[in-house]
Structures are given as C-alpha cells and as structure tokens.
Amino acid sequence: MYEPLLEALKGAGTEGLARRERMARQTFQSLGVTFVTVAEERVDRPIPLDILPRIISQAHWRVIDRGIRQRVYALNALVADIYGAQTILKAGLIPREYVYSSPLLEPRMMGVSVPGEVWTAVTGIDVVRIGDDRYAVLEDNVRGPSGVSYVLENRLVSSRIWPQQIRRHHVEPVAEYPQKLLEMFLAIRPGKWVVWSPGVYNSAYFEHSLLANQMGLELVEGRDLLVWRNQLHLRTTNGLRPVDGVYRRIDEEFLDPLVFRPDSLIGVPGLANLFPHGELALVNAAGVGVADDKGIYRFVPDAIRFYLGETPILENIPTFLPGIPAEYQHIVTHWDEMVIKPVAQSGGKGIFFGRAMDARERERWRERLRAYPRQYIAQPLVDFSQAPCYVNGRMEPRYVDLRPFCLLGREAWVLPGGLTRVSASSSSCVVNSSQGGGTKDTWIERRNEREG
Amino acid sequence: MLSRVAEQLYWMARYLERAQNLARRLNVMTVLSVDSSRPEDAWARLLGELGETPGHVADLDDMSMLHHLTFDPACSVSVAWGVRHARDNARLVRDIVSREIWQLLSQMKTTLDVPADWGAQPDGNGCAEVLNQVTLHAHAVEGLIDSTILRDEGYHWLQIGVLLERTLSTLHVLLAYADLWQAASGLEPTIAMAILKSVTSYGAFRRAYRTSLGARDILEFLLFEGGFPRSVAGGLAALRAAVAALPEPAPALRQSLGRLAAQVVYDGIDQVEAVGARSYLWTLSDRIGQVHGDLSARYFQPEVVEA
Numbered sequence: 010m011y012e013p014l015l016e017a018l019k020g021a022g023t024e025g026l027a028r029r030e031r032m033a034r035q036t037f038q039s040l041g042v043t044f045v046t047v048a049e050e051r052v053d054r055p056i057p058l059d060i061l062p063r064i065i066s067q068a069h070w071r072v073i074d075r076g077i078r079q080r081v082y083a084l085n086a087l088v089a090d091i092y093g094a095q096t097i098l099k100a101g102l103i104p105r106e107y108v109y110s111s112p113l114l115e116p117r118m119m120g121v122s123v124p125g126e127v128w129t130a131v132t133g134i135d136v137v138r139i140g141d142d143r144y145a146v147l148e149d150n151v152r153g154p155s156g157v158s159y160v161l162e163n164r165l166v167s168s169r170i171w172p173q174q175i176r177r178h179h180v181e182p183v184a185e186y187p188q189k190l191l192e193m194f195l196a197i198r199p200g201k202w203v204v205w206s207p208g209v210y211n212s213a214y215f216e217h218s219l220l221a222n223q224m225g226l227e228l229v230e231g232r233d234l235l236v237w238r239n240q241l242h243l244r245t246t247n248g249l250r251p252v253d254g255v256y257r258r259i260d261e262e263f264l265d266p267l268v269f270r271p272d273s274l275i276g277v278p279g280l281a282n283l284f285p286h287g288e289l290a291l292v293n294a295a296g297v298g299v300a301d302d303k304g305i306y307r308f309v310p311d312a313i314r315f316y317l318g319e320t321p322i323l324e325n326i327p328t329f330l331p332g333i334p335a336e337y338q339h340i341v342t343h344w345d346e347m348v349i350k351p352v353a354q355s356g357g358k359g360i361f362f363g364r365a366m367d368a369r370e371r372e373r374w375r376e377r378l379r380a381y382p383r384q385y386i387a388q389p390l391v392d393f394s395q396a397p398c399y400v401n402g403r404m405e406p407r408y409v410d411l412r413p414f415c416l417l418g419r420e421a422w423v424l425p426g427g428l429t430r431v432s433a434s435s436s437s438c439v440v441n442s443s444q445g446g447g448t449k450d451t452w453i454e455r456r457n458e459r460e461g
Numbered sequence: 462m463l464s465r466v467a468e469q470l471y472w473m474a475r476y477l478e479r480a481q482n483l484a485r486r487l488n489v490m491t492v493l494s495v496d497s498s499r500p501e502d503a504w505a506r507l508l509g510e511l512g513e514t515p516g517h518v519a520d521l522d523d524m525s526m527l528h529h530l531t532f533d534p535a536c537s538v539s540v541a542w543g544v545r546h547a548r549d550n551a552r553l554v555r556d557i558v559s560r561e562i563w564q565l566l567s568q569m570k571t572t573l574d575v576p577a578d579w580g581a582q583p584d585g586n587g588c589a590e591v592l593n594q595v596t597l598h599a600h601a602v603e604g605l606i607d608s609t610i611l612r613d614e615g616y617h618w619l620q621i622g623v624l625l626e627r628t629l630s631t632l633h634v635l636l637a638y639a640d641l642w643q644a645a646s647g648l649e650p651t652i653a654m655a656i657l658k659s660v661t662s663y664g665a666f667r668r669a670y671r672t673s674l675g676a677r678d679i680l681e682f683l684l685f686e687g688g689f690p691r692s693v694a695g696g697l698a699a700l701r702a703a704v705a706a707l708p709e710p711a712p713a714l715r716q717s718l719g720r721l722a723a724q725v726v727y728d729g730i731d732q733v734e735a736v737g738a739r740s741y742l743w744t745l746s747d748r749i750g751q752v753h754g755d756l757s758a759r760y761f762q763p764e765v766v767e768a
C-alpha cells in the first residue's frame with residue numbers, strides 16, 4: 010500500500026527528507042499557520058506535522074466510514090431519545106439512574122426538540138487500529154471536536170512536498186469540508202448562520218476564523234449577539250439582525266451566564282431561554298455532552314443494535330463501571346491492565362495508568378472508585394497500531410490514532426481523511442496533542458489496489 | 462457589518478493616523494528645537510496639544526521627552542502606544558485587512574521596541590530615524606488600504622477613522638499656535654515652517670502662496686484650502702463623502718456633517734477673525750469631535766428598535 014511512497018523515500022534519501030521537512034516548515038510559515046501570536050506572552054505554535062503521511066487503503070476506509078456513520082446515527086438517536094421519549098431507558102438497556110447521574114446531562118433540554126432533530130451535527134470519533142482489519146473506537150467526541158483545520162492545512166503542506174505521490178496514490182481530497190459543513194447547517198435550518206468563537210485568545214481561534222472565512226459566514230463573539238423577544242440577534246451597523254443558526258465553538262457552560270456559569274463573560278444572557286422554543290439551531294445542540302460521557306460510551310453498541318437494528322461495525326473497548334460490584338472487583342484485581350478515566354473529561358485529562366501506581370495509590374483508588382463510582386470508568390490498555398515517523402533525521406515507529414470528522418445534516422457524511430495524531434515517543438501510547446505529540450496527514454486511497 | 466468589526470476598523474485607522482501625525486510632529490520638533498530661539502516654548506505647545514499628559518512628562522528635558530513620546534508603550538499619547546493599539550485592533554479584523562497591512566503594522570511595532578541600552582542615553586538621531594520610518598510605513602499602510610481593500614463597508618470605516626483623526630489633528634496643530642494667528646508681530650519663519658511641515662503642507666503651501674509666509678495665509682490655507690487633503694476643509698469634504706457611503710446614516714449625523722463641510726467651504730478668514738482664531742478653532746474642533754459620538758451611537762451600539 011505504501012509502495013509509491015516507499016519508492017519516493019528510497020529515491021529521496023536522508024538529504025531529500027531533510028529538505029522536505031524544511032519545505033514543510035516554510036510552507037506552514039508562509040501560510041501563516043504559525044498560529045498567530047495570541048496574547049503578547051502566549052504563542053500558539055502549530056502541532057508539529059510529521060512529513061510522512063499515513064495511508065489508509067480504500068478497503069479499510071470503507072469500514073471506518075460505515076462504522077463512523079453508523080455510530081453517529083446511533084449517538085444522535087440516543088441523545089434525542091434521552092431528552093425525548095426515553096425508549097432505550099424504558100427497554101432497560103441503559104439503567105435510568107446511570108443516565109440521570111451523568112454530569113454531562115442537561116436537564117433543561119428534557120422534552121425539547123431541536124431543528125431537524127439533529128443533535129450531534131459535528132462529531133470527531135477517535136478510532137485506533139487494533140488488528141489487521143479491526144478498528145475500535147477510543148472515545149466519542151461530540152462536544153465541539155477541534156482539529157479539522159490541521160487536516161486542511163496538513164494537506165496543503167503535503168501536497169507541496171509529495172505532489173507526485175499524492176497523484177499516484179489517488180488520495181481523496183479534503184478541501185470540500187467547509188462547503189459540506191455549510192450545506193449541513195442549511196439542511197438543519199435554512200437562514201442566517203454565524204460561527205461563534207470565544208475570541209482571539211482561544212487556542213482554536215485560527216480554526217474558527219479559517220472555517221468562517223471559507224464558509225463565508227460571519228465570525229462572531231458573545232458581545233456581538235443579543236437576545237430580544239425570543240430571537241437571537243446580531244449587532245450590526247444596520248441595527249439588530251436576526252440569526253437562525255449558530256455554529257458554536259464555545260463550551261456549553263459558557264453559553265449563557267444567567268443559566269450556566271455566572272462568571273462567563275463570553276456568553277449571551279438569555280440564550281438558554283431560546284432552547285425550549287426549538288427555533289434557534291445550535292451546532293452542536295446543548296445537552297449533547299451526555300453522549301460524550303465515557304460511561305455512556307459503554308452502551309453505544311447497545312444503542313446501535315436498539316435504534317438501527319444493526320451489528321456495530323467498529324468495536325468498543327471493554328469498559329468497566331465501578332458502580333457494578335462484579336466489575337469493581339475486576340478493576341481492583343487487575344490493576345496492571347487498567348486505565349482509569351474520569352467520565353466527563355476530554356482531551357486526555359485526568360487519566361491514570363494502573364501499572365504506574367504503587368500499592369498505596371491503588372488503595373486510594375480502590376476507595377475513590379467505591380466512593381464516586383459514577384465519576385470514573387476503567388478500561389484495559391489496548392495495543393494499537395504504530396506508523397513510521399520522521400523524527401530528528403531518522404525513522405521511528407510511533408503510536409497513531411485517527412479522528413475522522415463526521416457531519417450529520419439530512420444524512421451523515423465522513424470527511425475522507427481525518428486527523429492522525431502521533432504519540433510523543435515510541436514507548437508512550439498517549440496520542441493527545443496536549444501531551445506533546447504531533448500529527449500526520451492522512452491519505453485515503455480512492456481506488457482499491459486489489460480491484461485494480 | 463458587525464458593529465464590533467466596524468468599530469475595530471475605525472479605531473485601527475484612527476490610532477495609526479494619530480501615531481503618524483505625532484511622529485511627524487516629533488520629527489519636526491527635533492529640528493525646531495535646534496533652530497528656534499525658544500525651544501522650550503515649542504515643547505510646551507506640543508504638550509498642550511496632546512492634552513492629558515502625565516505630570517512627570519512635563520519635567521523631562523528635550524531629549525528624554527522626545528524619547529518618551531516616541532517609544533514609551535505605557536504612555537497613552539506616545540507613537541508606540543498608537544501603533545500598538547492600531548495593531549491590536551487590526552489583529553481582530555485580520556480577515557478584512559490584507560496580510561501586507563498586518564505585516565507592516567507588526568514591523569512598525571518592532572521598529573518601536575526600545576533597544577535595551579537606549580533607556581539611559583536617548584539619541585536624537587536614532588529617534589529621528591525611527592520617526593521617519595514610522596511615517597513612511599504609515600503611508601505605506603495608507604497605500605495598501607487604497608490598493609488592496611474591497612470597497613465595502615469595511616473600507617469606509619477605515620476611511621472615516623483616518624479622515625476624522627486627520628482633520629482633528631490639523632485643527633490641534635492650529636490650536637497649539639492659536640495665540641500667534643492674531644499677533645501683530647507675525648510669525649517667525651522657523652515657526653511658520655514648522656507648523657506647515659507638521660501637516661506635510663510646506664511644499665503645497667509654497668505652491669499656493671508663492672511669496673508669503675504670513676500667519677493669515679497659513680491659517681487660511683490649513684483651514685479652507687479644499688484642494689489640500691490635510692486641510693480641515695479637505696478632510697471634512699472627504700469625511701462627509703465616506704459617511705454618506707454608510708448604510709442609512711442617521712439624519713442628525715448627516716445634518717451635522719453637512720453643516721461642518723459647508724461652513725469650511727463658505728467661511729473665510731474674515732469670519733475667523735470676527736470671533737477670534739482660538740474661539741473659531743475650538744468650536745470647530747468641538748463639533749467635529751461630536752461626530753465621533755454620533756457615529757458611535759448610531760453604528761457601534763445599535764439599539765433595540767421596535768419593528
């Protein structure tokens with residue numbers, strides 16, 4: 010699969026690779042991706058791009074693509090059901106108290122319907138390869154997953170350093186993402202849409218402004234918005250103008266200081282009052298966090314079977330809930346294999362490895378899990394795939410995951426590509442970018458080699 | 462256009478124009494304080510023109526003052542302060558200003574970063590060089606605004622910011638020398654030249670009035686010469702046109718700008734002398750200042766209006 014690229018690598022030699030790395034750096038700079046000096050003292054640099062792309066065959070991609078779409082349909086149905094008829098709770102597939110005790114459940118959304126019944130419009134589900142033809146879901150990100158700008162920018166760079174190889178591999182293009190995003194918005198609700206960013210000091214501001222620009226939508230901040238007579242408005246030089254849909258890149262808890270965090274200076278007072286009317290389209294809808302709950306994750310395969318009547322295409326990683334006595338016992342007797350994760354965190358925060366704990370720590374965790382069973386889950390360490398990376402002038406294997414971006418409007422669409430994240434060292438399997446890793450461009454081959 | 466974006470474009474332009482005008486003033490000062498018989502007088506006039514200057518500044522000697530007004534980023538009347546704020550506003554509207562404008566503003570900011578070893582020994586030549594560069598860069602930004610920006614509302618806001626600030630700045634220079642316009646003794650030639658050069662009008666004035674350097678002629682030229690872009694009349698005419706291009710200007714705003722523009726077309730030096738130069742200039746600058754309030758109320762803070 011990597012053959013055309015391998016040939017190029019052999020031809021290029023160390024000299025050629027070093028040259029390409031320089032080209033990549035220069036291209037990033039000339040594109041202005043050196044992530045804007047944000048505050049005077051804080052400089053956001055781009056996550057380093059590995060010049061070797063990751064290549065995924067069409068056959069594998071078909072599995073991922075179908076699997077992601079299936080999962081997104083199920084996640085959307087699950088959220089709609091939780092805030093609606095609750096059939097899955099009535100069927101006893103997910104314990105009612107387990108959902109109600111989720112720190113990410115939004116009680117204000119109970120009984121609310123959202124435009125187009127689309128809750129999880131933008132998702133970034135992290136998958137890893139765990140066997141020859143097996144992919145598993147690491148986590149479901151529905152609370153404003155970021156990183157799509159890296160996918161777009163990485164491709165701009167790699168098309169400059171590997172122009173012939175991209176052609177020979179027949180790589181699927183990624184540039185259509187902003188257009189697809191816009192079409193998805195308009196499918197959910199026609200009308201005036203804006204992109205809402207926390208502002209220039211947010212680390213993803215570059216992405217917000219890139220997407221807004223490419224979609225031709227206005228990039229707004231909280232102070233540009235005003236709620237008046239049950240309608241969201243934009244403050245313009247032409248007076249107040251109604252807004253129909255908002256792509257919010259701001260966390261739920263900051264949306265409305267009157268209802269959520271009172272110290273939010275970036276929110277819009279009164280916004281939450283609009284939710285029950287079901288007129289304002291918010292992407293993603295408020296309350297979707299419940300699908301992000303790492304405890305709920307365990308029930309997603311059940312949801313796929315329940316709502317779609319299908320067999321899950323992507324595997325789940327076995328997940329143990331400390332609230333269930335037998336599973337609690339399993340966790341506390343298998344420390345070496347276990348990773349403990351808090352249910353409501355994202356971005357690799359608060360993760361603990363059982364094998365790194367000494368006896369005293371394990372005792373503390375044993376207590377903690379008993380006292381707060383709903384706050385944590387435990388999963389066995391998974392062995393996932395590595396890919397070659399060009400680091401400091403030589404090749405090294407690194408662990409990689411993949412975040413394909415899925416849009417759900419009238420139907421689900423997965424961007425053929427995605428963000429491949431690379432672990433910081435060849436021994437660490439943590440691929441989170443905040444832990445010092447990097448990214449790779451991800452090439453999806455358009456044609457199946459075996460089909461000719 | 463978003464009110465916030467309009468306001469940021471407007472202030473970006475104003476701050477940059479302000480920095481440019483001060484840089485030019487200071488540059489003239491470096492020469493004037495050498496030539497003039499009473500240099501401290503010239504500095505006092507400049508400080509009076511800048512308005513609220515921090516108390517300690519007035520006690521500085523010439524060189525320190527020059528240094529301070531050029532480089533001190535914490536002083537709200539310095540060139541460095543204006544450039545920094547222009548850049549801060551530009552950062553928030555980077556999708557509207559072109560990349561070249563952003564690069565130039567960043568370069569200007571770097572030019573004004575004080576070298577660490579300068580604090581102790583201010584250097585007049587160094588300052589003059591930096592001030593020259595700031596003025597040139599500011600002109601380059603003007604050129605880029607003219608040649609790279611779409612003529613939509615954003616462009617009009619940049620224009621309005623520039624023109625309002627420029628007109629006020631010319632008026633402030635005239636006000637700083639208000640006592641001399643009526644003095645019987647006439648102007649010292651060095652002072653006359655300094656005033657004209659402060660608004661880059663020496664050459665233009667010389668072409669209009671071949672022989673004279675009289676106070677009356679200078680005042681008339683800088684107030685009423687509609688053909689000169691930095692005169693009050695020239696600035697107001699352009700400002701009126703830029704505001705007319707905005708969506709639905711409020712009647713009060715159109716009225717006040719129309720009156721102002723008409724006043725400087727039909728008034729002559731006799732009307733100025735009838736009320737006294739200082740009083741005439743004050744009233745004018747006050748009314749022009751009011752335009753900002755009207756713009757702000759109409760466009761930057763849109764009110765809820767019942768349909």
